[in-house]
Amino acid sequence: MDLSSTILGLLSWKPLSGYDLKGIISESDLFYWSGNNNQIYKILLELQQAGLVTFEVHEQESLPAKKIYSITAAGRAQLRQALLESPEPPELHKVFLIQLAWAESLTDDEVLKLLKSYEAEIISRLELHRGRALRADQNPKRSPRETYLWRRINDNFIEACQTELEWIGETYRTIQEGSYH
Amino acid sequence: MDLSSTILGLLSWKPLSGYDLKGIISESDLFYWSGNNNQIYKILLELQQAGLVTFEVHEQESLPAKKIYSITAAGRAQLRQALLESPEPPELHKVFLIQLAWAESLTDDEVLKLLKSYEAEIISRLELHRGRALRADQNPKRSPRETYLWRRINDNFIEACQTELEWIGETYRTIQEGSYH
DNA sequence: ACCACCATGTAAGTTGTTACATGATTTG
DNA sequence: CAAATCATGTAACAACTTACATGGTGGT
Numbered sequence A, B: 001m002d003l004s005s006t007i008l009g010l011l012s013w014k015p016l017s018g019y020d021l022k023g024i025i026s027e028s029d030l031f032y033w034s035g036n037n038n039q040i041y042k043i044l045l046e047l048q049q050a051g052l053v054t055f056e057v058h059e060q061e062s063l064p065a066k067k068i069y070s071i072t073a074a075g076r077a078q079l080r081q082a083l084l085e086s087p088e089p090p091e092l093h094k095v096f097l098i099q100l101a102w103a104e105s106l107t108d109d110e111v112l113k114l115l116k117s118y119e120a121e122i123i124s125r126l127e128l129h130r131g132r133a134l135r136a137d138q139n140p141k142r143s144p145r146e147t148y149l150w151r152r153i154n155d156n157f158i159e160a161c162q163t164e165l166e167w168i169g170e171t172y173r174t175i176q177e178g179s180y181h
Numbered sequence C: 001a002c003c004a005c006c007a008t009g010t011a012a013g014t015t016g017t018t019a020c021a022t023g024a025t026t027t028g
Numbered sequence D: 001c002a003a004a005t006c007a008t009g010t011a012a013c014a015a016c017t018t019a020c021a022t023g024g025t026g027g028t
Helices: A003-013 A018-027 A037-049 A073-084 A095-101 A108-134 A144-177 B003-013 B018-027 B037-049 B073-084 B095-101 B108-134 B144-177
Strands: A053-060 A063-071 A091-093 B053-060 B063-071 B091-093
Touching: A003 A018, A003 A037, A003 A063, A003 A073, A003 B095, A018 A037, A018 A063, A037 A053, A037 A063, A063 A073, A073 B108, A095 A108, A095 B003, A095 B144, A108 A144, A144 B095, A144 B144, B003 B018, B003 B037, B003 B063, B003 B073, B018 B037, B018 B063, B037 B053, B037 B063, B063 B073, B095 B108, B108 B144
Parallel strands: none
Antiparallel strands: A053 A063, A091 B091, B053 B063
16 A cells, blocks of 8 residues: 555546645645645556556636546456555554653653653544544545544544653653653 | 764763764654764864764774774763753654544444554564663763663653553553544 | 674665745735 | 645655675584
8 A cells, every 4th residue: 555556546536636645645644745736746657557547637717727637447356456465564653652762861840741742642633533524525535444443543632642642641741740760 | 962973972971983873863763863874074173073983993804993082071061961951852753643633534344453463563662772771881881870770761652652652552442443433 | 605793884775854936816 | 825625647766675796604
């Protein structure tokens, strides 16, 4: 499941332009790529040359024309293959933990301030995902199972945030009280 | 906190060779880089040219000589700056969730099989981190606070695994029972 | 005999990033 | 009047990866 499979997945949901894809990918936390033009337009060209997608040009008055990409039967077959690949474990890039690992030269107050600031980051993330649960309008809804899975994917992020917040709280308290001896 | 700061952090703990650094970084989940030669030797050269580290050549009989790198005062100052930077939120690359997101073309059984397989991955991760908690010998222990923080960092990974396992269980049951309607 | 370990480094490639270019339209 | 949005695309660069090269030592 790399970026090209992700794009195939998005197109399996509904036809989209490169610009649409860019928007969706850079908004989302699930699709964690930056969603920069360079990669998306390059991959779309490759997918199209491999016959996995096709496009139609839609002219618009007073706006630039757009290429609406659709997935082909071959594309769907390819996507199915990718979906059946055995799952990889998640890669967690928790840069803040690296920061803590080498915090020896910081005072308790400096560490506590970092923890507070990290907590604020996670809280805003949590609210973001909670909000997304409410207006989940732009999610695919092809079947009850798919609707359920998308809710669960969002839940996964929410639960990860909650676990992180509890971890922060416990760590904060212990350092504040100096009770790690 | 990028790879060069991470290397400075490791050297702030104790002097190490490039080969040592490679081993530590590629073993660990916290330092999530692959730890390939190309990056590490290149960064060590840059750090050394910037005066943030120095090295001594240690000749060994019947083994190749090694360069043992140490952090300088300037390096420690630079590291401290990096540690005080405001924390970035974690980047979670949960490729499996992307797989689930486009699972519409799979049967219930195929989805359940994927979940089981993902569960096995996470369980083995969990056991790895639990084991690391026991023989935490190679962790830095310059102060009780540092020892505590390193234990907490490991806890963070354990708790993330546990949350993930609960999430998998709940999702599995619901799909098995078809009770997502 | 073959493989892994130690230890340094290079080569060649993929992937990913920010920033730029164009140009009309809408919003503050 | 500056900015953001729509829409495509390119250029330049940074980050990261796998594989290779060298060469002695020790294990199965």
